[in-house]
Amino acid sequence: MKSMIEKIINKLNGIGTFSDIRITKTDQENIYFERGNLKNVSNSLDEYHIGVRVLIKGTWGFASSTEIKEEKIDQLIEKAVKNAKEGSLFKDDKIDYIPQKPFVGEYIFVPEKDPFKMDLFEKIEYMQKIAKNMVGREKIVHSMLFAHFYKQEKYYANTEGTYSHTILYDVRPSMMVISSDGKGVQTRTYPGHMPGRRGGFESFEKFNFFDNSEKIIKEAVDLLDAPYITEKNADIIIGGSQLALQLHESVGHATESDRIFGMELSYAGKTFVKPEYIGNFKYGSDILTIYSDAGDKRGLGYHPVDDEGIPSHRVNIIKNGILVDQQTSRFTAQKLGLEPSSNMKATNAGDFPLIRMTNLCIEPVKGSLEELIRSTEKGYLIDYTKTWSIDDNRNNFQFTTEIGWKIENGELKSIVKEPTYYGITKDFWNSCDAICGEDEWTMHGTFYCGKGEPGQLMHLSHGVSPARFKNIPILPKE
Amino acid sequence: MKNMVNKFKSIFQGYDDFKFKFTLSNWQTDFYRFFRSMTNYNISKNSLTLEATVYKGKKSYSFEISEPNEKKLKTKLEFVNKFIDNLPEDPDFVDIEKDTTVKELPSINNNILQVPLTKKIEILASIANKVKKYDHKIYGTFITNFVQFYIINSNGVNKYYELSPIMLDVKSMSNKNMASVIESFGGADFSNFNEEGFEKRLLNKVELSQLDIINIDPGKYPVILSPAAIGEFITYLGHTINGRSIDTKESYFIDKVGKKELPDYIDLSDEPLNEGTIPYFYNQEGKTLSNLNIIKKGVFENFMVDNYYANKLKMNENGNMGTNLVLHRGMDELPDMIANIDKGLYISKLHYMNFMNPKETTVTGLTRDGTFYIENGKIKNVVVNLRFTESIVNILKNIIMLENKLTSIPSSTNYGNFFIFSQLMPHVLVKDFSITSSTNTL
Incomplete structure (x- = not known):
């Protein structure tokens, strides 16, 4: 493959200001149980994509195909060039590219248990035991257990001499039960909204699904008779699973700098962040530091080099509550006077790279969750996302979680159903008065961060530990 | 090929x-x-x-x-x-x-x-x-x-x-x-x-959009939903009108077939053969599609049921997928609908909507790309983007005027080898629409 890529780069040299080529090979397997029965086992192996991107007259042209044949390359390049040249007819703000030093890198992740080499029946048998355990339970009307195994090999090269080769493995396991008493319906999921992890089948096993299935069954049934929160404001401790999504929606997307320039306005939206906020905007409380680190190998967002040739490195986005940087591309970094943050990525080589979160994390502070609960006189611990929604500018959000626990005098009491909180991004993060420490810090991951047109679903991670937020508006329900 | x-x-x-x-x-x-x-x-x-x-x-x-x-x-x-x-x-x-x-x-x-x-x-x-x-x-x-x-x-x-x-x-x-x-x-x-x-x-x-920009307080307002906005609510409702939602017990319409749930003038159908839309002749399994009444004169008539759920739930298969939803026209002109409002809103487009509880058809989401304040029957101001929290069934129950013409609204699944669909929707005037907070921004 390397020699083929070299030939393509030779063809691209001299075409326009900058060009790059990506080839990906993706393997995926899904195993899905419903009500204890194997409903679907499917795979898609050796899915190849090739994508060529050229920058001509300050305009991008892109063409891709699933057909990897040397004799088709000229056709692909020709199409990308045509797209750039014709696209430049409607352009008055050209993209200049500050040249980057070439980078050569390789990273091969080796899972403990390669799901694509394991015996299929070993996986099925392991999962079936868990799936069967959720069946025949009183008031549980539906249950499912799902595993998505993923492997992607990627080659990236550009006309600046950068070359990278990676092989990565991700797994996304999840389970859900639905309870009903004939009137209402409640759901409980595990391990929550962001169950994606780097690794092989061993990552699935670490979640201890069997024991946790007992827990979610009990909670789903108990929720049917649980009260709603009736207060209009409350102190809330947000568990890691939900906090990862809160971070994702109200900081992650808000600090993607393509949104500042309206490049995502037609679909994903804008951001309330303005260029002049960088360096002085009080995004959160003093204890809040949020960083993007594509170089953290624990996360799904790891890469040696991004999809336009920027090596991975840590960038503080918010430092001690102040917005200090953005997630950038080479284009937007230049526009904002920043260094590129290594956040340009595409789902596969058939997709155009966009500014994407990689591993966006909240720096841990101190203490355990138990200590945090003990220090809370009155409030709620809430977790496990049920509904999420945020506005076009990433300013007004509303989240409902599946479950909450009332806290009184530092102790967890009864459960509440569908706690719904809302707020304005800046006010919310400034109300954060405690963040748990390193021991509570976990990398949560998703396979489904949607962005761009045509839409791309990205794998990425958020490292968080539970945190407390004061006097948060609650949407009461009778 | x-x-x-x-x-x-x-x-x-x-x-x-x-x-x-x-x-x-x-x-x-x-x-x-x-x-x-x-x-x-x-x-x-x-x-x-x-x-x-x-x-x-x-x-x-x-x-x-x-x-x-x-x-x-x-x-x-x-x-x-x-x-x-x-x-x-x-x-x-x-x-x-x-x-x-x-x-x-x-x-x-x-x-x-x-x-x-x-x-x-x-x-x-x-x-x-x-x-x-x-x-x-x-x-x-x-x-x-x-x-x-x-x-x-x-x-x-x-x-x-x-x-x-x-x-x-x-x-x-x-x-x-x-x-x-x-x-x-x-x-x-x-x-x-x-x-x-x-x-x-x-x-x-x-x-x-040149009008002055204002904010409004949360509360219940009469709103005119554009064809795109009502179309998006109805697309979401479609997720609770299929075989799977019956099987998981999450459909609002379980046990409601043949029952009058909505006003007489609400007719909703899935019309894959309608030439005013992007026609779909077969579903993904190859079932040949026909137009299907979902709600007729306010009475819930049919779920959209594919081969699998038809057999599993002992229902008739129609194979419809909700790709071509049509909310039938009414008798009203848009200017008359605007004139009918003392203090209310016109909503052009929705954003980031999600179910809070599918069984109750409750959703939350936001407005964007043209929310206007109507006062004394006239469009007076641009309004910042707003959050709503509502039940879709309540929205349909609260429709008091329906436009006398339909607009074709395209949408796309956007991901993977994406498909493009279209619906036919009128403007609708809905009473008591619940605005729950403001974004304070456009």
Whole structure:
């Protein structure tokens, strides 16, 4: 493959200001149980994509195909060039590219248990035991257990001499039960909204699904008779699973700098962040530091080099509550006077790279969750996302979680159903008065961060530990 | 492609004890994206994909092959044949689709060729030039797809169709205050695109976006929902009107067939054969589709039920997918609807909506791209983006006026080898619509 890529780069040299080529090979397997029965086992192996991107007259042209044949390359390049040249007819703000030093890198992740080499029946048998355990339970009307195994090999090269080769493995396991008493319906999921992890089948096993299935069954049934929160404001401790999504929606997307320039306005939206906020905007409380680190190998967002040739490195986005940087591309970094943050990525080589979160994390502070609960006189611990929604500018959000626990005098009491909180991004993060420490810090991951047109679903991670937020508006329900 | 299908079919048929279904799709898109009145990027993509499921008794295995050929398929089937006996059975297994009826389909143009990039740019440059005097710039997408699709199974299903939908979304946004409005076109026939009419409708909205911007308090308001906005609510409702939602007990409409749930003047149907939409003649399993009444004169009549759930739930299969939803027109003119409001809102477009509780049809989401304040029967102000929290069934129950004409609204699944759909929707006036907070921003 390397020699083929070299030939393509030779063809691209001299075409326009900058060009790059990506080839990906993706393997995926899904195993899905419903009500204890194997409903679907499917795979898609050796899915190849090739994508060529050229920058001509300050305009991008892109063409891709699933057909990897040397004799088709000229056709692909020709199409990308045509797209750039014709696209430049409607352009008055050209993209200049500050040249980057070439980078050569390789990273091969080796899972403990390669799901694509394991015996299929070993996986099925392991999962079936868990799936069967959720069946025949009183008031549980539906249950499912799902595993998505993923492997992607990627080659990236550009006309600046950068070359990278990676092989990565991700797994996304999840389970859900639905309870009903004939009137209402409640759901409980595990391990929550962001169950994606780097690794092989061993990552699935670490979640201890069997024991946790007992827990979610009990909670789903108990929720049917649980009260709603009736207060209009409350102190809330947000568990890691939900906090990862809160971070994702109200900081992650808000600090993607393509949104500042309206490049995502037609679909994903804008951001309330303005260029002049960088360096002085009080995004959160003093204890809040949020960083993007594509170089953290624990996360799904790891890469040696991004999809336009920027090596991975840590960038503080918010430092001690102040917005200090953005997630950038080479284009937007230049526009904002920043260094590129290594956040340009595409789902596969058939997709155009966009500014994407990689591993966006909240720096841990101190203490355990138990200590945090003990220090809370009155409030709620809430977790496990049920509904999420945020506005076009990433300013007004509303989240409902599946479950909450009332806290009184530092102790967890009864459960509440569908706690719904809302707020304005800046006010919310400034109300954060405690963040748990390193021991509570976990990398949560998703396979489904949607962005761009045509839409791309990205794998990425958020490292968080539970945190407390004061006097948060609650949407009461009778 | 036809030869390839026949070869694949004979390879599958070589395994006597297998049942099978497969689709072979050749998918192409020319996807132009623009921002700040200039090119963002143009993407040309193509892919050839085989998706298949093999059945042996009540056991099944599914796979996908990118750029398939005979060798890849034979290797895959040999692999499946070795282990399928050891898979656990699915006690809920039902036989695959049996509907072998074939529709005579209209011939279509390949719109990737009919509407080349230079033509797209010519149209958009003209629009950009016209909104410039309002200090606006345009943002959006101009998509043309061409898809060839074969659906084959061992019960004799052998269907083929082509689609070449077009979708144009143009947002015009003020450089000064970010007030934005949107106009869309979608369909299968580009000759239906009236450039002058499109520009005129967009410019009328741009004029309105010049009004002063205000915020409003949370509360219940009468609102006029644009065809796009009511269409989005109804699309969400569609998720609770299918077989799966009955099976998971999450449908509001369980035990409500034949019951009057909504006002007399609410008629909702799925009309895949309606020529005013982007027609879909077959569902993904090859079932030949017909138009289906979902709600007739306020009475809930039908769920959308595919082959699997029809068998599992002992219901009649219709195969409808909610790809072509039509909320039928009423008797009212839009100006009369506006005149009917003392203090209320016009909502153009929704954003980031999600179910809070599907059984109750409660959702939360936001407005964008043109929310206006109406006072004493006149549009008075642009309103910042607002959050609503509402039950979709309540919205339908609270419709008090329906526009006397329908607008075609395109939408796209956007991900993977995405499909483009269209609905026909009128403006509706809804009372007591619940605004729960403000974003304070546009």
